[in-house]
Amino acid sequence: MCDLHQIAEKEHSITTPSSFAEVLRRHRHAARLTLEQLAEASGVSARTLSDMERGRSKGPQHRTVTALTDALGLTGADRKQLVELAREGRLRDRWTRPTGLCELPRSVDDFTGRAAELAWTNELVRAADAPGAAGVGLITGSAGLGKTTLTVRAAHTLRPDFPGGVFFLDLFGMSPQPLPPTEALSMLLRALGIADQQIPGDVAGRASLYRSLLRDRRALIVLDNAASEEQVRPLLPGGGAGKALVTSRRLLAGLEGVRRLSLGPLPLLEATELLTGILKDRGASDEGSALWQLAQMCGGLPLALRIAGNRLVSRPGWNAADLAARLTNEERRLDQLSAGDLKIATAFGLSYEQLADSTRRVFRRLALVPGRNFDAALAAVVGGTSIEGAWDALDELVDLGLLQDSMSGRYRFHDLVRLFARDRLRDEEPAVERDALTLTMTSWLLRMATTAGRWFEPGYGRPNRPDPDLADLSSEEEADHWLRVNVDSWLGALRHLASVGRYAAVLDCAESMHWFSDRWMHAPHWQEVFTLAAEAAEALGDPARQAGQLNLLAWVHLVPREDLETTLRYTAQAMDLATRSGATAQIAMAHHTAAGALRRLGRLDEAIASEIQAAKMFRADGDIDRYCQCLGALGTCLRDAGHYAEALEQYLDLLALLDDDRSGLTPSTVAFTRPIALARVGECLGLLGQRPEAISKLTEAISLMEQAQLAAPQARALETLAALLAEAGRTGESCHTYARAAEVYEAIGDTEASGRCRDLANPAP
Known part of the structure; x- marks a missing residue:
C-alpha cells in the first residue's frame, strides 16, 4: 500500500514543476527581501517563513498566505498560484495511506449515547439475514458528528456475530486523492487472506473475487469516509453472509440497495454525559451547570465535545467554567475548540475544500443572514447568483453536511458551522465587499417584508410585480407565511438599516405591518419594530408619521402587553404630534386606542366618549374600515358597563354593516372583523341567558378565527x-x-x- 502511494507521489512531483516553497522563495528573491524583511512586512515570523521555504510547512493557513501575498505585492495569476499551492499543501499534508491488514481501530472507553443508532446497526445485521434484505448500512452526516466513532463502536459490539472477521478501511473521501477502488479491493482481498499473486489485475476481477469470498464468509466490512458512489460501489458485498457498514460526509444518494442512517448532533443531556465521561478521572471538580453550558456551546458535536474535554483533562488548573467563558466569545470559539491535532475548524475545512468556488462563495456569504434559517430565494440574493444557481449550491452544501435542510424548503447552519462560514467570509472577502453585501441583503429582506405586509392593507390588490428582484407572493396566505418564517431575518434587516440611517425604508416597512400585526398580535417583536420606526420618523422630521408609529406602540402596550398607563402615555404623545401636524387620521387613532385603555381601567364614560369621537372622525374621513373597528369597541364598552342588550344591538348592527356589499368595507377587514363580532354576539347572548344561541354563534366564530389565524x-x-x-x-x-x-x-x-x-x-x- 505504501509503495503504491510513494510511486503516486513521485509521479506527482515529476508533473508539478513548482512547490509552494519554491514559488515563495522565488517571489521573495524577486522582491529583494530577506526573510527578516518579509517577516516584518507580513507579520509572519521569520522562523515560520524559513519552515515554508524549506518545505517543512507545505500548506500554511489562508490568512497567512494572504498576508504574504500582500507583503510581496502579488496580484492576478501570481497571487492565485501561491494561494492554490498552499491549499493543495494543506490537503496533501493531512493524508497518508495506511498499512496493515485492515484491523478495526480501538473503540473509545467513554463512548456515550447513540443507543438508537447502535440498535439500528444491530437490527440491520439481523434483518439482513432475511432473504432479499439489504446487507449494507450507510451512515451519513456532517463533519464532527462522530460517524467513525459510532461505526467502530458498533463493529466491536458486533464482532462475535462475525467469525469471518471484522475489517476496517479508510477510503479517504475528503482527501484530494481518495483511495481508488482498485487499491481498496487489493487491501481488502489481502485482509481476507488472498495472496498477492492471486489478486486479479483489474477492478472487475478484484470486485468479483471479493464478492465471492463474502458470499459464504460471515465478515463485516467497515468502509469509512467514502468519497462517492463510484468509489464505494465495487466494495459492497453482493449478498450472502458478508455485511458492510459505510460512513460518508456525502449523502451518496445514487447508492442502491442500502439502508440509510442520517446522524445528527447529540441531545444536550447526552452531550453533557459525554463531557462528564471524558473528565471522570481528572482531579478538578466541575460544576454541572458549567458542563451543561459547554455542551450547549459545542452544539452537540462529539468532536467539539471531545476537544473541549481533552483541553480540560490536559490542563488540571482549568475548570469547565473557565473554558465556557472563553467559548462565550463567538469570534474566538472555533480557535478555542482546538486540542493538539484535533481542530473543529480543520474538520469543517476539509468539507469546504471539496466545494466548487461558486458554492464556497454562497456558503460563506450565508453566514450574513440574520435569521436562523433561510430559503433559496435569499440564498440567491446573498450569493449573487440565479435561483437555479442557488438550488445547485444548496444541494451541494446539504450533500456535504454543511447545511441542514427540511421538508419546507428551508435551510439552516449548525451553530459552529455558521461560525466557520463567518471566518471564511472574513478571511476571503474584503470588509468593503462584506458591508456592501450586507446592505444588499438587508435591503432585499426589508423590501420583501414591506411587500408582504401590504397584502393586509385595506383595498390592497396583488401588485403587478413592482420589483422583479423580489420573490413572488401571490396571496395573503403566502405573504403571511413569508413574514412568519422569515421574521428573524427581516427583523435583523430592520435593525441593520436603522443603524446605518436608512430611515425611509425602516418607516415604510413598519407602516406596512400595521394591519398584519393584528393577525399576529402576540408576536414579541412589535414593540421593537414600531420603536425603530418612530425613531426613523423623528430622524426624517415627519411628525405625522411619527404619531402613527406612537399610536402603534400604544396598541402594543394595550393589546399584547396590557400596560395601560404606558398606552395612555403613547397616545398622548401621538395626539400632540398629530394635532400640531394636522394629521386627522392619527388624532382619531389616538382617541380609539386611548379608549381601549380607559375601558380596561374602568373609566367607561371617558372610553365611550373617546370611541365616539374616533368613530365620527374616521367616518368623516371616509375610513369605513376603522369606523367599523370603533363600532365594535363601543359594543365592548357597553358590555363592560353591564348594558348587555345595548351591546348586543351594537354588535348586530356591526354584523349587518359587515354583510352589506355596499358598505365600502374592504374584504380583508370583513374577514378579520366578522369572526370577532360573531364571538361578541355570542358573549352577549350568553350574558343574557340565551345559552343555545350563544353556543352556536361562538362555535361559528371559532371556526372562522381558526381559518383566519x-x-x-x-x-x-x-x-x-x-x-x-x-x-x-x-x-x-x-x-x-x-x-x-x-x-x-x-x-x-x-x-x-x-x-x-x-x-x-x-x-x-
Whole structure:
C-alpha cells in the first residue's frame, strides 16, 4: 500500500514543476527581501517563513498566505498560484495511506449515547439475514458528528456475530486523492487472506473475487469516509453472509440497495454525559451547570465535545467554567475548540475544500443572514447568483453536511458551522465587499417584508410585480407565511438599516405591518419594530408619521402587553404630534386606542366618549374600515358597563354593516372583523341567558378565527364557549374546549391563561 502511494507521489512531483516553497522563495528573491524583511512586512515570523521555504510547512493557513501575498505585492495569476499551492499543501499534508491488514481501530472507553443508532446497526445485521434484505448500512452526516466513532463502536459490539472477521478501511473521501477502488479491493482481498499473486489485475476481477469470498464468509466490512458512489460501489458485498457498514460526509444518494442512517448532533443531556465521561478521572471538580453550558456551546458535536474535554483533562488548573467563558466569545470559539491535532475548524475545512468556488462563495456569504434559517430565494440574493444557481449550491452544501435542510424548503447552519462560514467570509472577502453585501441583503429582506405586509392593507390588490428582484407572493396566505418564517431575518434587516440611517425604508416597512400585526398580535417583536420606526420618523422630521408609529406602540402596550398607563402615555404623545401636524387620521387613532385603555381601567364614560369621537372622525374621513373597528369597541364598552342588550344591538348592527356589499368595507377587514363580532354576539347572548344561541354563534366564530389565524381572540372565545358548555351540563365538551383554549393561549405566550384553562379542563375529583 505504501509503495503504491510513494510511486503516486513521485509521479506527482515529476508533473508539478513548482512547490509552494519554491514559488515563495522565488517571489521573495524577486522582491529583494530577506526573510527578516518579509517577516516584518507580513507579520509572519521569520522562523515560520524559513519552515515554508524549506518545505517543512507545505500548506500554511489562508490568512497567512494572504498576508504574504500582500507583503510581496502579488496580484492576478501570481497571487492565485501561491494561494492554490498552499491549499493543495494543506490537503496533501493531512493524508497518508495506511498499512496493515485492515484491523478495526480501538473503540473509545467513554463512548456515550447513540443507543438508537447502535440498535439500528444491530437490527440491520439481523434483518439482513432475511432473504432479499439489504446487507449494507450507510451512515451519513456532517463533519464532527462522530460517524467513525459510532461505526467502530458498533463493529466491536458486533464482532462475535462475525467469525469471518471484522475489517476496517479508510477510503479517504475528503482527501484530494481518495483511495481508488482498485487499491481498496487489493487491501481488502489481502485482509481476507488472498495472496498477492492471486489478486486479479483489474477492478472487475478484484470486485468479483471479493464478492465471492463474502458470499459464504460471515465478515463485516467497515468502509469509512467514502468519497462517492463510484468509489464505494465495487466494495459492497453482493449478498450472502458478508455485511458492510459505510460512513460518508456525502449523502451518496445514487447508492442502491442500502439502508440509510442520517446522524445528527447529540441531545444536550447526552452531550453533557459525554463531557462528564471524558473528565471522570481528572482531579478538578466541575460544576454541572458549567458542563451543561459547554455542551450547549459545542452544539452537540462529539468532536467539539471531545476537544473541549481533552483541553480540560490536559490542563488540571482549568475548570469547565473557565473554558465556557472563553467559548462565550463567538469570534474566538472555533480557535478555542482546538486540542493538539484535533481542530473543529480543520474538520469543517476539509468539507469546504471539496466545494466548487461558486458554492464556497454562497456558503460563506450565508453566514450574513440574520435569521436562523433561510430559503433559496435569499440564498440567491446573498450569493449573487440565479435561483437555479442557488438550488445547485444548496444541494451541494446539504450533500456535504454543511447545511441542514427540511421538508419546507428551508435551510439552516449548525451553530459552529455558521461560525466557520463567518471566518471564511472574513478571511476571503474584503470588509468593503462584506458591508456592501450586507446592505444588499438587508435591503432585499426589508423590501420583501414591506411587500408582504401590504397584502393586509385595506383595498390592497396583488401588485403587478413592482420589483422583479423580489420573490413572488401571490396571496395573503403566502405573504403571511413569508413574514412568519422569515421574521428573524427581516427583523435583523430592520435593525441593520436603522443603524446605518436608512430611515425611509425602516418607516415604510413598519407602516406596512400595521394591519398584519393584528393577525399576529402576540408576536414579541412589535414593540421593537414600531420603536425603530418612530425613531426613523423623528430622524426624517415627519411628525405625522411619527404619531402613527406612537399610536402603534400604544396598541402594543394595550393589546399584547396590557400596560395601560404606558398606552395612555403613547397616545398622548401621538395626539400632540398629530394635532400640531394636522394629521386627522392619527388624532382619531389616538382617541380609539386611548379608549381601549380607559375601558380596561374602568373609566367607561371617558372610553365611550373617546370611541365616539374616533368613530365620527374616521367616518368623516371616509375610513369605513376603522369606523367599523370603533363600532365594535363601543359594543365592548357597553358590555363592560353591564348594558348587555345595548351591546348586543351594537354588535348586530356591526354584523349587518359587515354583510352589506355596499358598505365600502374592504374584504380583508370583513374577514378579520366578522369572526370577532360573531364571538361578541355570542358573549352577549350568553350574558343574557340565551345559552343555545350563544353556543352556536361562538362555535361559528371559532371556526372562522381558526381559518383566519386569529389566535388571541380564538383563545378567548374558546374559554367563553367552554364555560357556557359547562353551565349547560355538557361536561365532556366543556373539558375538551378548555383544553383547546389552553393550547392556543400557550401558543401565544399567555401562560397564566393557559394554566387556568388547563386546570378547568382537568377538574379535581
